Amino acid sequence: MAIKLTINGREFQAEPCDTVLTVAKAAGIYIPTLCHSEAVTDYGACRMCLVEVERRGRKRLVTACLYPVEEGLKVTTDSEKVLRVRRTVIELLLARCPGSAAVKQMAAALGVTESRFSIADENSKSDACVLCGLCTRVCAEVVGTSAISLVNRGTEREVALPFYNEAGDCIACGSCAYICPTGAISLVDSGNKRIISWPQGTVDFAMKACLNCGTHYAPVRQVEFMARKSGLSPSEFDYCPDCRKL
Ligand code: SF4
Ligand code: FES
Structure with missing residues (x-):
């Protein structure tokens, strides 16, 4: 059953699974976010999406990305507070x-x-990291490897590989670098290497060369991962996507 709520005085209908953020976004109402992505579950890390909600006469600040819609909820996204x-x-x-x-x-x-x-x-490279956890969530939830994690507490909190400069379970896909909102993770393909730098460590990964044209087209670890996941023979990945079409 549709739920009715208001945002900045305008009435909206939403599904029970919606959050205040999803309804506001669909309506074109801007709420700043740094740790939200539709690709992963929300986590409420950055607090940029704070909005004011009023429920049964009581007002409070909540994170819009985590707050579920409720019948009669009044949301304000742009008050002075x-x-x-x-x-x-x-x-x-x-x-x-x-x-x-x-x-x-x-x-x-x-x-x-x-x-x-x-x-x-x-x-300092680590100072580009807002600890939003998008990189660790995409690695765990989308890639399925959990190669990086948020470790330590308080001011020591940081994103790291288990042994900082060792690849561990990382397949070098670069999803973490693509999703990072601040550029704290960099990825450079250079000849037969992919170099990924996280705030607390850098690792060089070997690239696989196409047997036909010699192009280094993907990290060896990623190709091995795809072969394992798909059940295909590793030889199916001997050629780059262009040469496979020939
Ligand atoms: S490295 Fe980027 S994606 Fe990962 S926690 Fe820091 S800011 Fe977020
Ligand atoms: S988007 Fe970061 S806490 Fe909601």
Whole structure:
């Protein structure tokens, strides 16, 4: 049964499985997000999507990406209180990630150009990481390898491979680099190598060469993973996608 709620005074109908964020997005109402992706389950890490909800006369701030819709819910996405709290959240992220263009851009959109909190080293790679956990979730939920994880607590929290500079279960697919919203993970294909740098470690992966044209077309580990998952013989992957069509 459809659920009725209001967002910024406008009435909407939603499905019971919807969150406030999905309804707002579908209606074209902007709520900033850094740790949300439709590809993975929400986790509520960045707090950028805070909105105010009113339920049975009681108001409170909640994360829109995690909050399920309810009959009669009144949501406000742009009150002065919401904007004030979002500015504080982005100031904290700006202090942690002063070199991140994505964070600076989101801060500027909220009118924030400086942080009152202490600033990390602008050149430190780890300081581009907002600890959103998108990389670890895509690795676990979409790729199915859980090769990287968020480790340690408090100010020591970081994204890492189990032994920092060792590949472990990583198949070098690069999903983490593609989904990272701040560029904290880099991926470079260079000849017979794919080099992936996470905030706390860099690993070189061997690339597989096409038996026909010699192009290094995919990481060896990824090809082996695909062969295992599909049940196909590894020899099915001897040729690059272009030569396979010939
Ligand atoms: S490395 Fe990127 S995707 Fe991973 S937690 Fe940090 S900011 Fe998020
Ligand atoms: S998008 Fe909701 S907490 Fe990050």
